[in-house]
Amino acid sequence: xxxxxxxxxxxxxxxxxxxxxxxxxxxxxxxxxxxxxxxxxxxxxxxxxxxxxxxxxxxxxxxxxxxxxxxxxxxxxxxxxxxxxxxxxxxxxxxxxxxxxxxxxxxxxxxxxxxxxxxxxxxxxxxxxxxxxxxxxxxxxxxxxxxxxxxxxxxxxxxxxxxxxxxxxxxxxxxxxxxxxxxxxxxxxxxxxxxxxxxxxxxxxxxxxxxxxxxxxxxxxxxxxxxxxxxxxxxxxxxxxxxxxxxxxxxxxxxxxxxxxxxxxxxxxxxxxxxxxxxxxxxxxxxxxxxxxxxxxxxxxxxxxxxxxxxxxxxxxxxxxxxxxxxxxxxxxxxxxxxxxxx
Amino acid sequence: xxxxxxxxxxxxxxxxxxxxxxxxxxxxxxxxxxxxxxxxxxxxxxxxxxxxxxxxxxxxxxxxxxxxxxxxxxxxxxxxxxxxxxxxxxxxxxxxxxxxxxxxxxxxxxxxxxxx
Numbered sequence: 001x002x003x004x005x006x007x008x009x010x011x012x013x014x015x016x017x018x019x020x021x022x023x024x025x026x027x028x029x030x031x032x033x034x035x036x037x038x039x040x041x042x043x044x045x046x047x048x049x050x051x052x053x054x055x056x057x058x059x060x061x062x063x064x065x066x067x068x069x070x071x072x073x074x075x076x077x078x079x080x081x082x083x084x085x086x087x088x089x090x091x092x093x094x095x096x097x098x099x100x101x102x103x104x105x106x107x108x109x110x111x112x113x114x115x116x117x118x119x120x121x122x123x124x125x126x127x128x129x130x131x132x133x134x135x136x137x138x139x140x141x142x143x144x145x146x147x148x149x150x151x152x153x154x155x156x157x158x159x160x161x162x163x164x165x166x167x168x169x170x171x172x173x174x175x176x177x178x179x180x181x182x183x184x185x186x187x188x189x190x191x192x193x194x195x196x197x198x199x200x201x202x203x204x205x206x207x208x209x210x211x212x213x214x215x216x217x218x219x220x221x222x223x224x225x226x227x228x229x230x231x232x233x234x235x236x237x238x239x240x241x242x243x244x245x246x247x248x249x250x251x252x253x254x255x256x257x258x259x260x261x262x263x264x265x266x267x268x269x270x271x272x273x274x275x276x277x278x279x280x281x282x283x284x285x286x287x288x289x290x291x292x293x294x295x296x297x298x299x300x301x302x303x304x305x306x307x308x309x310x311x312x313x314x315x316x317x318x319x320x321x322x323x324x325x326x327x328x329x330x331x332x333x334x335x336x337x338x339x340x341x342x343x
Numbered sequence: 344x345x346x347x348x349x350x351x352x353x354x355x356x357x358x359x360x361x362x363x364x365x366x367x368x369x370x371x372x373x374x375x376x377x378x379x380x381x382x383x384x385x386x387x388x389x390x391x392x393x394x395x396x397x398x399x400x401x402x403x404x405x406x407x408x409x410x411x412x413x414x415x416x417x418x419x420x421x422x423x424x425x426x427x428x429x430x431x432x433x434x435x436x437x438x439x440x441x442x443x444x445x446x447x448x449x450x451x452x453x454x455x456x457x458x459x
Binding site (some may be wrong): 148167169170171172214215220239240241242243258259260261264265287291292293294320330331 | 369370373400402403404406407410411414431432434435438439440441443444449
């Protein structure tokens with residue numbers, strides 16, 4: 001049995017001081033169950049003082065003691081081992097706490113991102129417009145929880161449909177916030193009057209420039225205004241892939257040109273107008289659908305033109321979207337399509 | 344091909360640097376590249392020649408690095424000129440009209456002349 005009063009006075013004082021700390025316990029001749037209980041709990045490091053004998057020392061270490069001393073351990077060596085063991089255990093605790101904090105922080109961030117994603121999705125149209133003579137389909141695949149893309153599909157009275165796809169340059173929360181800002185600033189009407197797409201984009205560009213936001217937020221934006229009685233589509237484009245028109249016979253064409261991305265310089269955005277035919281399909285899409293700008297997505301759309309609109313767009317996206325190692329799209333992907341029916 | 348970039352001074356008196364891009368410049372690479380370039384602006388970078396001969400793809404995060412850099416450089420009288428863009432990336436510059444606010448040329452000597 002170890003008699004603590006028989007230990008070197010300085011070692012005894014240091015053992016008492018260590019034992020007074022909440023994360024350290026000094027125990028004399030412990031039975032294995034006591035050491036195992038401490039080891040299981042994990043937040044208290046045990047310094048065992050055992051009677052002489054390698055077997056007793058080994059048993060204490062096996063049972064989870066962070067250090068084992070004996071009355072026979074030379075004084076200087078015993079002091080050094082005690083101090084080192086206490087310092088090592090404290091470092092380990094600190095590291096474990098930091099890891100736990102990081103884990104909690106990551107959980108909180110993930111919860112916030114999930115909430116942000118829900119909020120962002122809640123801004124999207126809840127249902128597709130139901131109007132005679134036209135059918136719609138949409139696809140929205142964020143790369144992360146939140147997306148730098150968004151879209152709109154909105155009836156402006158009984159005869160017009162406003163639709164846009166928007167790709168905030170960059171990814172993640174910053175780009176997602178920019179999509180939200182631009183959605184909130186999108187004003188297709190002036191009172192009861194429908195504004196031209198070019199005018200609407202010019203105004204959005206002005207907002208971004210005037211706001212003088214940090215990090216130069218920039219966005220590609222394609223806005224189309226479909227007049228149903230005349231089947232005329234008017235669109236304006238700020239640095240966005242041009243929508244594609246696919247005719248029933250498989251011929252396809254890009255609609256309109258493009259202007260400068262929003263948020264870089266003052267710019268005028270031209271309106272482009274085209275009269276569509278019954279049976280025509282038009283697809284607006286962000287560059288995530290055409291990752292290397294090689295028009296493979298367009299060719300796939302043409303190949304699948306005999307399918308229903310939704311299957312055509314979904315099928316073409318499935319063929320061309322690049323996925324990363326975790327199976328996520330390498331970029332945000334959005335498509336909005338409509339078909340002028342022959343009914 | 345590994346994603347990478349290398350930036351080095353060409354003419355420090357004029358604040359001219361050359362940035363060589365290789366592979367793909369995507370969201371994972373963009374923040375580090377942006378930070379390094381903006382630090383160089385603080386240390387005197389005014390004009391940037393971008394060697395894009397080995398650049399295979401660039402996404403919108405990558406493009407935004409150069410838009411942001413351009414906004415920092417223009418008030419200081421600086422420019423960015425790309426050379427050696429492949430056809431797909433040229434198309435990106437054409438669609439976004441970035442070719443109207445940054446220089447896009449074929450050869451390195453044209454890029455250097457564009458900064459003169």
